[in-house]
Amino acid sequence: MSSAPVPIPARRRHDRLFEPSSLVPTSYLSRSPLAEEIIARDLAECVDDDADSDQDSNWDSDSLLGAEDHLDLSAALGAPLISRPTGIAYGTLRPTIAANVPGTPALAPRDVVASRRAERSLLRDNHIIPPKHPRPFEESRWRQLYRRLFSTKVPVGDDEEDHFGPLLSRVSTKALESTPLLTDDGQGYVSPSPSEQQFQWDAAVAGNLIKTTWQREAQTLGQYSRSLIVTFLLHYSVTVTSVFTVGRIGRLELGAVSLATMTANITCYAPVQGLSTCLDTLCAQAYGSGHKKLVGLQLQRMTYLLWMLLLPIVTLWWYSERVLASIIPDPETAALAGLYLRVLILGTPGVAAFESGKRFVQAQGLFHATTWVLLIGAPLNVAANWFFVWKLELGFPGAAAAVVFTQNLLPFLLFLYVRFIEGMECWNGLSKRAFHNWGPMIKLALPGMIMVEAQYFAFEVLTLASSQFGSAHLAAQSIIVTVTSTTFNIPFPLSIAASTRVANLIGARLSGAARTSAKVALAAGLLVGLFNLTLLSTLRFRLPYLFTRDDDVAAIVSRVLPICAVLQVFDSLAAISHGLLRGIGRQRVGTYTNLFAYYLVALPISFSVGWVLRWKLEGLWLGIVVGLVVVSSVELWYLHQADWEHAVEEAEMRLKSDEAQHGVEFK
Template sequence: MSPALPVKTQLSYHDRALETCTLLSSSYLSSSPIAHEILVRDLADCFDDEYDQDDDYKCDTASILEPDFDGAPVSHCPSLISRPNGIAYGTLRPAIAAEAAGSPALNTRDIAESRNAERSLLRDNHILPPKHPRPVAPEPLWKQLYRRCFSTKIPPTEVAVLVVADTATSPPGPLHSAFVIPTKSLDSSTTPLLYTSHPCPPSPRTPNPQQQHSPNWPTAISSPNLLRTTWQREAATLTQYSRSLVVTFLLHYSVTVTSVFTVGRIGRVELGAVSLATMTANITCYAPFQGLATCLDTLCAQAYGSGHRRLVGLQLQRMTWLLWMLLVPVGVLWWYSGVVLGWMIPERETARLAGVYLRVLVLGTPGVAAFESGKRFVQAQGLFRATTWVLLVGAPVNVLANWFFVWKMGWGFVGAASAVVFTQNLLPLLLFLYVRFVEGMECWNGFSRRALSNWGPMIKLALPGMIMVEAQYFAFEVLTLASSQFGSSYLAAQSVVVTLTSTTFNISFPLSIAASTRVANLIGARLNDAARTSAKVGLVAGCLVGLFNLTLLSSLRFKLPFLFTKDEEVAAIVSHVLPICAVLQIFDSLAAVSHGLLRGIGRQGIGGYTNLFAHYLVALPISFATGWYLGWELEGLWLGVTIGLAVVFIVELWYLHQADWEHAVEEADMRVQLDEAHLFAFK
């Protein structure tokens, strides 16, 4: 107990809150002064309410004064813990907002998974004994070939054994531990270490994976690039990271796909109207809401990570109320959208139907706002599986809702919009049930009137994310508005093409998140050589995914259109555009992975500005020139997008090649040391 504690107990609750937050500020909020201001205000209000005992909101004071994990000290040694953040997904193409600031919030599951990853890497480098020892008997030839091709271990011929002497005992003292490292990494002139021809057994002490790091992990990463990785290990890790994300993204986007699929069976004009209505909804509501909600990646994660877990629920309420208030102007705009769209496109009937679709769709916007905030609420707690489980239930129900409203009830075009509304309101309800009955309730302390205050700093923090997401959405949505100038057939064809390319991008984009997470892990653990290896594997994986998508779209270009429409003219237009979209898949996938790698090394700003430059100053001018001036129509519009994405990939790949990865490691190491220093100061 600190000697100063009796003095501190004489301070008011308000002063204690300010002092506590000051100690935590550099640790969790050093890169976000606005978030710091929000937490200071909330803590001050929280302590005042606890002192007065007359508010329904009670501060989680125990989490401020007690360490996590049952009183065990949390090690701040660099680990393999990282989380994707700032991701907006659900409609059209996923987008990346401004990077969330602060350290990731940890829980026992995160730490246990990190320890398992650390042990696997130590085994690959022969520092720990293998999990499954190789049998003494000779292996069959096929098994030897399999091991040679897919084994994640560093080849024994490329390593030497290094033994660290125990400096706590007098020479010749017992050996403390043994490490196997790459022979090319050894420098006998500068390394005061002993060598032997065989590894000593590892330390018998096995720490609790929820409290400490893996055996020898801190010592192993203390030497630069002591640990190495293989392409097999990185390929397996990227697959593990991305597979659940692919399922989540595709399930969420299936709400839009099912609507397009259903309406395409009704008629050409209706299919074009859905495309026009979806464009309007994305630009005026979904993209801004997703961008605003990304600020919760900072606020909720930092409130959770600093121990103030009940404030996570407060941030959820505050953002939800803000988004619901913004629904008033959105509802007015959508109610009169048929008239507004009629001024912009030549097809009056298409504009009228789009207005009808939006009038129905406005009933689902409260659910959209609640679900966007709710996703951040569970993700801040490390409950990424919650959204997946919700969508595993919601996506099939959405298909049934489309069948019921459109065909069973005979509502037709309006029934498709009703199914979307039903699903949009169902998803937040399912998420609430998950939190209430499965996990995540610890961060909720009931409704509070404090959610109606302190909005100013939150809005300032959210605006950059909204602008970034809106800019990325608008660059693609403007193509829908442009295609409407060519006629209803081209607008319907644009709906099909956008749906197909967005579906394939929901495979590439999760891979980019996985690559970003893995590279950030390795950079944070000071393993820049391993991070480079992982980046190369990520780029190869992106190329393979792009080739798969290219093969799929090019080989089935005469069949895929008829999944969405029976109109021969629309299908013919789509089949002519798909070869260009097939080539686009290569650059689209590689650009996404490159941008993810830039996020992993802390250079996400480069990728963001490159995307905006390429979309607005390269892609759109070329699209308009080829679409109208050369008369290539829809093919010309997508040619410009393809060239723009090629520019994005080339610029980002060049920057990755020229980037100083050692400097990125130093920056990450400085952040870890700052976190550790302030943690000890707090305790």
Template sequence: MSSPSGSRAIPPKKPVEHDFAASLAASFRASSPLAQEVLARDLAECSDEEDDVDGAGAGLEEGDSDCDDETPGPTLYRRPSGIAFGTTRPALSLGPGGLTDEPRLTRAEREQSRDAERSLLRDNHIIPPKHQHPPQQRQGPLASLYKRVFSTKVPRRVMDDEMPPPPQIVIRPSETEPLLGDRVQRVPTHEHLNHQWEAAVRAGQIKTTWQREAKTIAVYSRSLIVTFLLQYSLNVTSIFAVSRLGTRELGAVSLAAMTANITCYAPIQGLVTSLDTLCAQAYGSGHKTLVGLQLQRMTYFLFLLLVPIAVVWLNAEPILASMIEPESAKLAASYLRIIVLGTPGYAAFEGGKRFVQAQGLFHVTTYVLLVAAPLNVLLNWLFVWHFGWGFTGAPVAVAMTQSLLPVLLFLYVWRVDGSQAWGGFRRAALKNWGPMIRLALPGMIMVLAEWFAFEVLTLASGRLGVSFLAAQSVLVTVTATTFQIPFPLSIAGSTRMANLIGANLVDAAKTSARVTIVGGVLVGMFNLTLLASLRYKIPLLFSHDPEVIELVAQTLPVCAIMQLFDGMAAVSHGLLRGVGRQEFGGYANLVTYYLVALPISFGLGFGLDWKLTGLWIGVTVGLCLVSLVEYWFIWQSDWHQAAKDAEHRNASG
């Protein structure tokens, strides 16, 4: 789309109303008509504001890496997408899908793409190795074993059996190169590399190995795991700080956290998933300051929604008292009345993360959390124990930390990097909300539905008694913490798959998928072993009440078995994102949780009086079923068609 600076843009036609199912499915695609409509309206609106015209015309600054490279853009590299969700577990990420919504790559990222392509060409013996080594003598058995296990090169016997000789791009000597004498074998330039890469892909020459995919996915996921654990620690810390005060306090903080998740955090995180699409498309259009406009619009919208949420939280005690015993309801209501002060900061930070991620600055969130997470621990210790505020100190620390997060993010953008996408405060942010809301609501519905399916177990356990509610708090905290490992792994796997599918390397994508599945199983087995072996040690971290410890120890074996299926389900969701079919995962989750998992949980927990054990058996069965259904769907999917769809999206983008 051209810049509106040359002539006045024609306002777009009135949007056509879509039915709910179509709108929901469209929300999973970054190239949805709603996102394009928002962008068109913003460009038209900006033509009326002189300052915005200048910003739009200067969207690609001089020397900007988005346009200063004449070589064709890369097809392999994408950033490991995803965000830390902050509290418990949305089983399906509605964030970046890896195929469609990435903004343009910077010069450094294009170099990473070329390096990745060059490395694959070397491993497939198509271009010369990076270092020429003299012929070596026969290697010993240990050296051969080491090379077989860790080498990323494709074995020549596989190439000889499966592929014709690789196509070669002839690199002619330069005018200054001597015609006679020894010549050093040259590495292709960017232009020759692009030709060589395209020819090799067309000829089906590019293969990969499990060693390479394991290394790549490990590199992608390590920083994401740190980020997820850091952000989740903000919530775990308050539970740890309160847990030693008593059984009732431990149960109350779990109930308050559940209420906050359902009524505030889940809706906010669902709504801001629309920024994953809107900010990326605004940045990719070349009008970078439109990213800041999208952030402003969403932030104002979220602040308006916080008004009714605050009213509910300030009057939550009678509502909660109708569900559980009055003393726990009173403590939970006091927790909500305090943390309401931190909700504006939470909303601003969730939007701000998308603002920097659209620019490729995924590390910013990690830097902010590296400062905020230790400070949150200190504040909880000071307020709960050192100053003697008790239960009240925990929500005060949470509210202060949530308010600090957007401040730290702002300081980074202002003083370090990211301000180029901020065009100042605009009147246009108060307009054009309709398409944004229509794009955001399906994301909120999907995330909220998945959260509710898990969090409703906490509410159900509250009807069993104070000790059961406290034990449920421990179980939810433990299982949600362990989930912060397979979920980032699934994001890394989906990103890598999207890279390879986008490059039309279907066989390599399947290899990467198999590695991710094995990784998910290994992580699940690790978590299973950890919880099963420490079933009597883990509850001691939260409580010294013998009844709570016994209840947790009785239920942890079920939670341990759940870890295997939890890891498998997380990976299956990631693979669906990788092939661009995440809408199937959303519907599979909803059907499985509400028609299978929850009925089994309530039937066993209350009908057969298995209590907490029965509640968690239902969740375990649901995760097992949804992972099997999704793996079957992935197995039956046409990956070659997914590659064609990715090619069409890339071309249209």
């Protein structure tokens, strides 16, 4: 079967990514009018400032690419296989995804390189371009078995394996004159040039020849998620270390830190994280438009806004003892929680600065910056807990002081990274303009705050409920929340990786490959859930004593952990399925399903079983299990019924809509 050659598209997505522009360039195709308004106002204010209209988009490909990866700029743009997750909030309790963040994140040069490498790998897997490492003439049986089990190549039969010429002829009846498929001696292969690779990729996609394997998708999901898992676990280790330390002090202290953390999450951390997710749009908008100095301006503006919002929060925390004493029956626990919160006040500016700073570096594609910061900060947090609690003998307030130390240390380390390693190109110093143009930014930020707050509150209310059963149950709740949130930091990053990969494949019009990737992600999520189930089940009598020496508290935790073990399977599947829904552009289905399941199913069952049947903490967590069963079942059913081809069509329609709005041609 053969067909006429498919022409290389004259202009593809992001083909104007690095073109000069005068105001709001059409290269960055945001679907957020508010974001465009903010950038337009900022540029209007600094139209005479050459630094803020910087268009320095040149990059040294030699520093990013090897010999095989060396791309010319015109062939490098397009990058359909790389995108970035947005709206992610993590660090305390359970990570969450905010409401759909409008706008399309801009691609950094390293993203373009990664996209081209991903395209080349798929072309090799489908035998369309020469393999990187030709198969030897003779292979051992073990080598053959290994290749059959783990090779990422699409199977086409033993006689056709690695014979890429016939498959390429199905794409085009003529090869490019400058693309030798074999060297003169017929032994070695010559890889195509970047422009030839682009031709072959576009033609192969048009000919529906690009397939994938579970081995390829498992490898890709592993690469995408491993650094995310490390980052999430390191960030949450700040909370784990605090609970671990306080648990060695006593039962009341353990319950108090749980109550204080609940209050801090609902009143401060969730709003701060939710509001800062709008920088995923604003910083990316500024970076993608080529006005890189505006990225630093957005950082300053959000940080100042968050610091101003801390004023009423600080007031609430200072008098929190009175508020909590009116809610919970144990005044001593309320007093300790109030003391913990008063100390935490000193760390709130650092929390706000770090949340904004994360978005500042991520807009530049520097996702590893946060990981490096946490690799230093997490061990120092452990040392700080030992120093304040045991060395200085401050006890319970020392645990809060250690948290404050870490919360202020992390933004400082991030500043050092930007200042001395990379990221300074988007900083133009402090500016008075950061105090202008707040209205549109607040409108853009509010949906993210509301969604994060809603997801936090659904779980935090269990801590408030458990306080009604006594200090032992409140202390046990602190341990259970810590354990289940730690385990959730494995499937949640995997869901982000799955969402990114599926979205990339859908954007590249590879619906079949996207379905394969989704199946692999669900299988991986199930395995992670079963692993967590086994872990909690087998260690149900040992885990509690890592956090407490109180036998009563440990006994309660041991009774609840089997329920939490079952929860792990559905929690993991729900996380993966929600990520896949985001990948195919159906995130609203997952969002509404989660809110319905938590507030109309899980919490009513929790309160009913907990109080009416007197199951107490076991009843509270049983309701959460039922809610997650509903979430995972509904989302999996929707994914099974979803029309993936229609998702591809919708992605193309969104591009055409952007084209009509901005006057840019897409292919």
